[in-house]
Amino acid sequence: MEASFPENADVSGEAVPDGLERGDADEIRPEFREALDGYDAFFDEYCTFMQMYEADPELLAGYAQFMRRYADAMAGMETLDDGEMNDAEMRYYIEVTSRISQKLLEASAGAG
Numbered sequence: 134m135e136a137s138f139p140e141n142a143d144v145s146g147e148a149v150p151d152g153l154e155r156g157d158a159d160e161i162r163p164e165f166r167e168a169l170d171g172y173d174a175f176f177d178e179y180c181t182f183m184q185m186y187e188a189d190p191e192l193l194a195g196y197a198q199f200m201r202r203y204a205d206a207m208a209g210m211e212t213l214d215d216g217e218m219n220d221a222e223m224r225y226y227i228e229v230t231s232r233i234s235q236k237l238l239e240a241s242a243g244a245g
Contacts, residue, residue: 160221168209169229175206176233180240 179199186192218226 157221157224160219161225162222165213165218165222166225168213169225172206172210173229173233175202176236179203180236183240 182192182195182199186196
């Protein structure tokens with residue numbers, strides 16, 4: 134299963150991510166948003182995989198691939214300098230990481 138990260142909408146205009154005000158979207162650096170959107174998309178796929186794995190344990194071989202992709206997603210996050218986040222970026226970071234935490238909680242509740 135290959136990663137299929139969505140293309141980012143233009144930061145200056147058209148689409149504003151959920152939870153952001155238009156002014157916030159204008160203040161977020163494209164590379165910051167790209168890293169967070171890729172991180173979020175990875176966890177969407179990971180949670181879907183874990184739900185499929187619960188139904189079919191023979192998918193275990195695919196888990197190693199997800200762990201390699203997890204390392205890539207984390208490397209992308211490490212390129213962000215948290216000390217350089219502006220207020221809009223901090224709000225977006227909190228929004229995305231909260232959403233990911235919720236997805237992981239829901240996936241683990243379904244696994245139990």
